[in-house]
Amino acid sequence: MDFLELLSSAIEALTLNKLRTGLATLGIVIGIGSVIALVSLGQASQQSVQSQIQSLGSNLLTVLPGSQNTGAVRGAEGSTTTLTYDDAKSISTSPQITDVQTVSPELSRRAQVTAGGNNTNTSVIGVTDAYAGVHNLQMSEGTFISAVENQTLAKVAVMGPQAAADLFPDGSDPVGQTIRINKLAFNVIGVTVSKGGSGFNNTDDTIYIPLLTAQQQVFGVDYLSDISLSAKSADVMTDAENQVGYLLLSRHKLSDPTKADFSILSQSDILGAADQVTGTFTTLLSGIAAISLLVGGIGIMNIMLVTVTERIREIGLRKALGAKKSTIIYQFLVEAVILTIAGGIIGMILGIAVSFLISVLIHLPFILSGFAIILALCVSGGIGILFGWYPAQKAASLSPIEALRYE
Template identity: 45%
Template sequence: MGEIIRVAFDAVLANKLRSLLTMLGIVIGIAAVITMVALGEGAQRSVAQRLQTLGTNVLTVRPGQAFQGGLGRGQAAMSVDDAEALRANPRAIQAVAPEIEARFQVEYGAANANLSVVGTWPAYFDINQSKLAQGRLFTDAEDRGRRRVVVLGALAGAQLGLRDSSSLVGESIRIRGIPFEVIGVLAEKGSQGFSNPDESLYMPLSTAQFRVMGTDRIRSISVQAVDEQSMDDAMAEIDLTLRREHRLRPEEAADFNIRDQASLLTTMQETTQTFSMLLAGIAAISLLVGGIGIMNIMLVSVTERTREIGLRKALGATGMDILLQFLVESLVLCLAGGTIGLLLGVGGASVLQSVMGWSMVVAPEAIIVAIAFSATVGVFFGIWPARRAASLAPIESLRYE
């Protein structure tokens, strides 16, 4: 066996360029699979982290389609009265926070940036598990008094050209030309899909409605259930309360939607998993192509080395010896290609994470599967050439020109 392995290695090294080109398909396939799986795994973990950040007992109520006489008459309106009704006599509801959001030009000194401004109640920060990094949060009294105070996301200061948002605490910024006092800065949470709470500004709801945005409507209501087991009761309570507020009969369609954020993020996670499997499947096609390339080169090698095979058999090598020699050559090519592809895949994932800022996670299982798969490809696509070499008759091989 030792001699067989040595001869196989010598044969691979004797044609370095051909061996390298033969491995290329495996290298590209393994690198692509590792990178795509790392991207999918990173996306799934990112969704899981966002699920933990948002909490599994949070519901979001948004305006739906309003109907009259069986016909749609546009989007329904929601107001602060709806939120007040939900927190008036709660049973399965722990906290309520209505929200309104719009983008405005924010100025600080000579710097300015277009940022998202969110008007809400103080309960919003507890519901969304937002932690305070510096300063303080606004209060219910400041909401009732329509005070011009804001709390910044962790990266809002960076949008205004500052290195640290905390340096703005106690300073005055202008939103639509109106001065506001910065009273606090939130800890960083990370991007959440199309929105990034770290780059937003937060102010009392009444201030946002009547001093900045000029509307009494709200975009949504975040509702926190008492616990995860009370989600169904909380949904039923929201439905009953809002139907009463909107004067809807039991047989009428609701003019609002209730979303379970945990279910929404679980759906996102399943979609991400399916997408990552699709990408990995596409990348695996190159492994198949690489395996066919190895089989083709090994068949050529068998033809080129027919006299060598005949000589070895004449000196006492059995068919199994020849079979093992060519299998080992195929296996060496695939494992070497798999190792190079693995290194390129891990390196590519690191580059994408540092340059693009994507969440990339190279799981140990993916590494084991990649190496095992490359070895399987080597054995599978090496069997036919190896059997063909082993079946050659010694006399005919020695006569081969």
């Protein structure tokens, strides 16, 4: 009996019992498909979170004014007024600070903004020309606020696309038009590119104005809500953090770092925390995937065992008619391999299709894990072949008399 003959008789046996074949294939399809889909989903969400955080700005350090501890009374974080424009200027000019690239002092408030008959309550940030570079902000039209506009207290504004859409719902070009922030008229000089995001921290729903204009004319304050810094590279983040920390401590005349009236948050802290969260998420999904692989494997095992067991009489007959033990084992092995390959291919296609569908539906990047595909194929395929072969070789070892009598 040559290989082609084995192949055609295996295909014949598989097509004769479509239900059994279908069930066996289904076990493999589900085992492989679910693993691929789940692992892809986990990796896609991890990457999505990472890229969202990175879009906030690379090598970013944020100095926040901290609460001053006066005895047991502790003020709210960020409520204090300890950071000033002079702090920011000294960070950019001090010879001790060697690892900071750009310094962006910022004053962020919410304000009522009107344009014609429309109005919105949005975040208004007073910025210098350094802001766009530190926060990876791109212009879709017009220009960003310049150093001169800041020094001259110009009444110009740059709008995020969401704020622009809210104030100019008819779709007209905001550049060159006038908006009013706290009743002061501002000339719109640019619109930024959308960065995505939603809710309170939506960078698209923001209006940027010159920092000094914001401090002196709009909000009437002399402090900052935060200073954003970009380090020269990702490797010197810690050095930059320390340099800025020492400088601000000495400027604020504090000797004990634990009593600092500010805190420095680094991008890598945020990224690390987010990584931990998504890592847990991916581990959870991988756990579920492993369980489905196990369940799928047991399904394959069951159906293969049943398939062989209910064919023991057939095995006896074939042996009585002159089939050798090895011929019987090959026959069942070829059947198991065909089942496994067919199920594996269908499962792979299904798993990839499901991951793609999910990525489209919930706007995640589409990532395929080669490792998951290979693992799923190997485990399901291995189980399919092992449990096609093992009971078959046991049955083939029975004497034809015993096999024929098997009930």
